[in-house]
Amino acid sequence: MKDKIDTVENAEINFQTAIQDTSSESFMKDAFLRLIANKGAVIGLILISLLFLVAFIGPYITPYDFLSQNIEMRNQGISWAHPFGTDDLGRDILSRVIYGARTAVIISLSVTVISFLIGIVVGSIGAYNFGGKIDAFIVWLIDITMSIPSLLLVIVLNTSLKPLFMRWMETQYLETKNPMFRETIWIDFVLVFGSIALIKWPKAARIIRAQILSIRNKNYVIAAIASGVSTIGILRRYIIPNSIGPVVVLFSATLGEAMVFESAFSFLGVGVRPPIPSWGNMISDGLRVWHLHPHILAAPAAVLAIMTMAFSFLGDGLNDALNPRQWK
Amino acid sequence: MWKYIGNRLLRWIPTVLVVLFVVYALVFFGAGDPIKLIFLRAPGDIAYNAKRIEAIREAAGLNRSFLVQFWNYLLHLGQGDFGNSLVSGRSVGSMIAKAFPITLQMGLTAGAFLTIFGTALGVIAALNHNRWLDNVISGFAMGIWGVPVFVSGPLLMIFFVKVLGIMAVPYGWHGLFNSRVILPMLVLAITPMALIIRQARSALLQVLSEDYIRTARSKGIPNIQIVVRHMMRPVLNPVVSQLGIIMINMLNNAVLLETVFGIPGVGNLAVESITSSDYPVILALVFIGSTVVLMVNLLVDIVLPFLDPRSLSKKETV
Numbered sequence: 203m204k205d206k207i208d209t210v211e212n213a214e215i216n217f218q219t220a221i222q223d224t225s226s227e228s229f230m231k232d233a234f235l236r237l238i239a240n241k242g243a244v245i246g247l248i249l250i251s252l253l254f255l256v257a258f259i260g261p262y263i264t265p266y267d268f269l270s271q272n273i274e275m276r277n278q279g280i281s282w283a284h285p286f287g288t289d290d291l292g293r294d295i296l297s298r299v300i301y302g303a304r305t306a307v308i309i310s311l312s313v314t315v316i317s318f319l320i321g322i323v324v325g326s327i328g329a330y331n332f333g334g335k336i337d338a339f340i341v342w343l344i345d346i347t348m349s350i351p352s353l354l355l356v357i358v359l360n361t362s363l364k365p366l367f368m369r370w371m372e373t374q375y376l377e378t379k380n381p382m383f384r385e386t387i388w389i390d391f392v393l394v395f396g397s398i399a400l401i402k403w404p405k406a407a408r409i410i411r412a413q414i415l416s417i418r419n420k421n422y423v424i425a426a427i428a429s430g431v432s433t434i435g436i437l438r439r440y441i442i443p444n445s446i447g448p449v450v451v452l453f454s455a456t457l458g459e460a461m462v463f464e465s466a467f468s469f470l471g472v473g474v475r476p477p478i479p480s481w482g483n484m485i486s487d488g489l490r491v492w493h494l495h496p497h498i499l500a501a502p503a504a505v506l507a508i509m510t511m512a513f514s515f516l517g518d519g520l521n522d523a524l525n526p527r528q529w530k
Numbered sequence: 531m532w533k534y535i536g537n538r539l540l541r542w543i544p545t546v547l548v549v550l551f552v553v554y555a556l557v558f559f560g561a562g563d564p565i566k567l568i569f570l571r572a573p574g575d576i577a578y579n580a581k582r583i584e585a586i587r588e589a590a591g592l593n594r595s596f597l598v599q600f601w602n603y604l605l606h607l608g609q610g611d612f613g614n615s616l617v618s619g620r621s622v623g624s625m626i627a628k629a630f631p632i633t634l635q636m637g638l639t640a641g642a643f644l645t646i647f648g649t650a651l652g653v654i655a656a657l658n659h660n661r662w663l664d665n666v667i668s669g670f671a672m673g674i675w676g677v678p679v680f681v682s683g684p685l686l687m688i689f690f691v692k693v694l695g696i697m698a699v700p701y702g703w704h705g706l707f708n709s710r711v712i713l714p715m716l717v718l719a720i721t722p723m724a725l726i727i728r729q730a731r732s733a734l735l736q737v738l739s740e741d742y743i744r745t746a747r748s749k750g751i752p753n754i755q756i757v758v759r760h761m762m763r764p765v766l767n768p769v770v771s772q773l774g775i776i777m778i779n780m781l782n783n784a785v786l787l788e789t790v791f792g793i794p795g796v797g798n799l800a801v802e803s804i805t806s807s808d809y810p811v812i813l814a815l816v817f818i819g820s821t822v823v824l825m826v827n828l829l830v831d832i833v834l835p836f837l838d839p840r841s842l843s844k845k846e847t848v
Contacts, residue, residue, distance in 0.1 A: 242669070242672070345545075346545050346548060346549065352778075352782065353781075353782040353785055353786075354781075354782075354785065354800055354812075354815060354816060354819060355549070355553070355816065357785075357800075357801075357804050358553055358556055358557070358804060358812055358816070359556060361560075361804050361805075361807070362556040362557050362559075362560025362807075363556070363560055364560075365560055366559065366560050458676055459676075462676065462678045465678070465680075465681075466678060466680065466786055469680050469786065469789075470785070470786070470789060470801055471805065472804070472805070482680075485680060485681065485684060488684070489684060489790065492684060492687070492688065493691075493692075493699065496688045496692050499684050499688065500684075500685065500688055503681045503684050503685050504685065506678075506681050507677050507681045507682065507685060510676035510677045510678065510681070511673045511676060511677065513676055514672050514673060514675055514676040515672060515673070518672055
């Protein structure tokens with residue numbers, strides 16, 4: 203009976219993958235068509251593309267410098283000259299929001315790329331060593347990091363590594379006299395995305411490990427190995443098309459979560475420090491004077507809220523488009 | 531059952547030890563000399579008097595090696611002693627005893643609120659599957675899930691206080707039965723509520739296609755009775771199993787929310803202790819945080835078999 207179920211299941215899966223394998227381009231085309239049929243996902247995708255565009259060309263289109271203060275123009279409301287108004291130092295809020303987009307994109311992209319690189323390496327080691335001691339250790343490590351309140355741990359990580367870095371930079375500067383070691387802004391960035399990546403990689407590792415495990419022992423992969431398909435061919439034809447769905451969904455979710463983490467850090471004053479604008483420290487600044495000048499608080503908060511919603515809707519659309527087997 | 535609980539507790543001990551060890555090492559090597567940190571803030575120039583600093587350090591036992599100090603810390607922790615704060619000199623236990631009830635009251639009230647309303651909204655959405663009410667509720671749930679509390683909190687605050695003008699400025703803690711607590715509570719509940727709505731909705735959609743629902747319908751049982759008696763139980767199951775994730779979410783959010791609204795709870799204590807490198811407080815909070823999460827997960831695992839007896843037998847066979 204059990205064998206029968208197994209063969210029925212395998213037959214079904216073989217059938218489905220056969221459809222995908224013969225034309226993996228057309229699977230991606232189908233997924234794309236399903237994605238653009240979803241209104242929420244399209245709006246999300248447009249907003250996120252806009253965010254990335256603004257982050258890359260932002261410095262060339264900002265109407266004002268994000269640092270230039272103008273005491274006579276303090277706390278101005280919304281006007282043509284300053285579409286989002288000015289803050290309590292007379293800085294143009296729109297320019298600061300655009301620079302904040304740059305900060306958010308730099309950090310969330312770095313976090314996502316780093317945590318996926320770690321996740322791919324660790325997850326493949328775990329899958330390769332399945333049932334062994336290394337795998338058990340990796341699974342345990344993933345469980346630990348996913349079962350503790352992470353925000354507190356990341357803040358501790360961030361604040362206690364900062365003095366260590368500062369001391370190291372000081373000695374490096376004294377030895378080399380290289381002005382790079384006098385710059386402390388990039389240290390903020392490195393510490394923020396480094397410590398977020400340290401708690402984000404377990405999710406990536408878990409999904410990649412599970413994907414490899416679920417595909418590795420499929421009959422069609424074994425058949426492909428037996429018939430002499432090269433490893434790269436197997437990766438390209440079977441492993442990647444079959445596991446791309448959950449990985450892409452997680453990639454987009456991690457981008458959004460890292461963006462939120464970055465602003466949470468800067469909001470609490472342990473992330474990117476002023477004068478470099480980040481949506482988080484702009485919200486924190488705005489909160490001090492919100493009762494008198496709510497627009498200072500509202501602009502960065504609204505932008506961040508819209509962007510997180512865009513990531514949610516895009517993630518949902520990607521999930522529906524790339525994992526058609528989950529359909530009910 | 532007892533064996534299962536014991537097993538879980540045994541597996542939790544190394545986890546907490548590793549977390550404490552990592553945090554202890556980070557603060558020990560990273561934060562810098564605690565004695566110097568204390569006296570840099572104090573008046574006078576003790577911080578630059580090497581001899582006196584050394585004497586104080588020796589009296590506090592801070593000149594011993596890292597492992598000895600960590601071991602001593604664990605011994606004290608075993609006796610329920612979290613040590614003294616480096617900043618105020620008060621015992622960490624009493625500081626937490628003052629802050630914890632505030633966070634707990636907020637968390638429990640918000641938890642009850644979000645479970646009841648989230649389940650109800652999820653059920654309403656599923657019963658109106660693919661109609662406009664369903665689209666509104668699921669769209670709301672999806673949109674709100676990612677929005678962090680330090681964004682939704684200030685935005686709602688501006689909306690209610692400045693735009694509508696119907697609310698006093700929600701700042702500080704005035705007890706649970708004060709109108710100023712409504713907004714923080716709402717913000718704390720609304721994010722995890724999205725998760726509950728989605729879980730309840732998809733669970734009910736699955737139940738709706740079951741044979742026994744069709745049988746009940748064909749027997750002529752009133753609709754409301756079908757929903758309450760036949761559908762609610764399978765829906766509660768996935769809702770309860772999400773409580774662990776919700777707990778982690780709320781603990782994370784408490785840190786941010788209490789900063790926004792100036793509530794003197796555990797989250798506020800955490801931010802204060804981190805910015806002033808008050809590491810006995812940080813360690814105690816990390817310990818308590820992971821304990822609370824473990825307890826909630828354990829409770830969920832104990833309650834689940836009562837809601838769905840199949841889940842216990844599944845666990846044993848695997």
